[in-house]
Amino acid sequence: MKNIVILISGRGSNMEAIVRAFRQEKWSARLCAVISNRADAAGLVFAAEAGIPTQVVSHKDYADREAYDAALQAVIDTYEPDLVILAGFMRILTTGFVEHYTGRMINIHPSLLPSFRGLHTHRQAIEAGVRVHGATVHFVTPELDGGPVIAQAVVPVLPGDDEDTLADRVLAQEHRLYPRVVRWITEDKVSYTGEGKVVLADDIAGSLDFVVKGGGL
Numbered sequence: 001m002k003n004i005v006i007l008i009s010g011r012g013s014n015m016e017a018i019v020r021a022f023r024q025e026k027w028s029a030r031l032c033a034v035i036s037n038r039a040d041a042a043g044l045v046f047a048a049e050a051g052i053p054t055q056v057v058s059h060k061d062y063a064d065r066e067a068y069d070a071a072l073q074a075v076i077d078t079y080e081p082d083l084v085i086l087a088g089f090m091r092i093l094t095t096g097f098v099e100h101y102t103g104r105m106i107n108i109h110p111s112l113l114p115s116f117r118g119l120h121t122h123r124q125a126i127e128a129g130v131r132v133h134g135a136t137v138h139f140v141t142p143e144l145d146g147g148p149v150i151a152q153a154v155v156p157v158l159p160g161d162d163e164d165t166l167a168d169r170v171l172a173q174e175h176r177l178y179p180r181v182v183r184w185i186t187e188d189k190v191s192y193t194g195e196g197k198v199v200l201a202d203d204i205a206g207s208l209d210f211v212v213k214g215g216g217l
């Protein structure tokens, strides 16, 4: 049974979707802790009410990124995690931290990577004039938003969309995509090879389940 630790910085709606699916579908895994770098992260309230241990490791208490990541790593490792889930954890991570969790740390990014890395992804998509947009779950590597893709959710960009309407459409699909991928990992259906590639079990890869279509596609 895998030990899971979730990192958040704010609202935590993806964390919430994962916790709800975990409970409803009775996954064989342990949700060990939800950790935030911000004490005021709204998601901490939901996690605590759901009975999951919560912890705050504030970046403001450390002099630099290296010191912060070392402290965060020490806290995470008390749970002996098999999987570390970044769910809106808005920190740039040091290479040492990322490499410590190679093949054990995943992230959700609100674009169809490798398009639109970084911030303001919905604005970037509208400005680029693309017709489809979405979200990506990927293993985390030292390259920001550059790790190998596990699965994606695709939505249309509709005439008249602004950043908010597009963000809402993508977020609804993030909430379908992320729990699905985490469940696959708990079932050993996703593996990370030493060459930085992802291998999916035949029942996922063969059915195109790794692409979630939503919002009118």
Ligand code: GAR
Pocket (backbone or CB within 6 Å): 008, 009, 010, 011, 012, 013, 014, 015, 087, 088, 089, 108, 109, 110, 118, 135, 171, 174
């Ligand atoms: C989500 O849209 C997630 O994809 C994004 O932050 C939001 C967090 O929302 N993550 C990134 O931009 C990471 N680069 P949530 O706190 O409600 O899950």
